Amino acid sequence: MNKLINPQELARRTKGSSRTVSLRIKEKTWLGFEQLAKDNKTTANALIGELADYYIESLHDGLNLSDEAVSISKFKTFLEKEVRKLSRWSIDDAVVNVNMAYAHACDGSEYHFTYFSRMKAIFEKISISADGKEYANYEFDFCTNIGEHEDILIYPTAKQKASYYAGAYDPSSIVENVLLVPIEKSPDIISLFESIKSYLSKNKVPISFDIDAMDNIAKAINKYDYHYEETYSESPGPSVEYDKKARSSMLQEVAQVIAKATGDIYG
DSSP, rough: OOOOOHHHHHHSSSOOSSSOOOOOOEEEEEEHHHHHEEEHTHHHHHHHHHHHHHHHHHHGSSSSOOHHHHHHHHHHHHHHHHHHHHHSSSHHHHHHHOOOGGGSSSOOOOTTOOOOHHHHHHHHHHBTTTTTOOOOOOOOOOOOOSTTTOOOEEEEEEESEEEEEESSSSSSSOEEEEEEETTTTOOOOHHHHHHHHHHHHHHHOOOOHHHHHHHHHHHHHHHHOOOOOOEESSOOOEEEEEEEHHHHHHHHHHHHHHHHHHHHGGG
């Protein structure tokens, strides 16, 4: 590595795109950077950031700092933030995020039912036959597509287990890959994939949702049970209970599978 860069050179460096991090340094070290910053008409934070950039640039040959690696790193950071956001939401928030139509009552009983229970009731009415068999009904607008050519359909199911399979959900469908998600978890999973879809369209991140990745996503979904329960009353309205920790853990594990699928492209 070259000799240590001096403070004047650090202060003159051009700042590129950056991210905020939290650091713990000794008080004496911070005081030193503050004094150097004052002498060079900049800030201590700017000098510390530039010194870190300079150090990594000096080791560039031994690290993978390609545009693809940076892109994947940013995507993984996005996934972490998205999971934290979804975990703070209620399941009703996730329902409305996918389709705002379920925020409106159809029977005048808006104070006695959750958005999720309305969505579930509509799904059961139009997607399950009299003999209890489930069938594809694309008039039920609560799904998303994702993939290189948007050829993976993510769709709720009344079954207790998520599953993935290649092949049309029904003979008239052009969709060739289907991820079925238990209806209680579908608002969260579809919201997550909707966010990913939006991110991928804006940022050209290489990602491959192959059979192994989709199977692993289904396994991660099945690993956790929400234990979702609703109790109805005239006042103050519905009471909802579910395992928030299990919900957050499921979202984290699904995001980890997706992050790994992204990184695997470049090893």
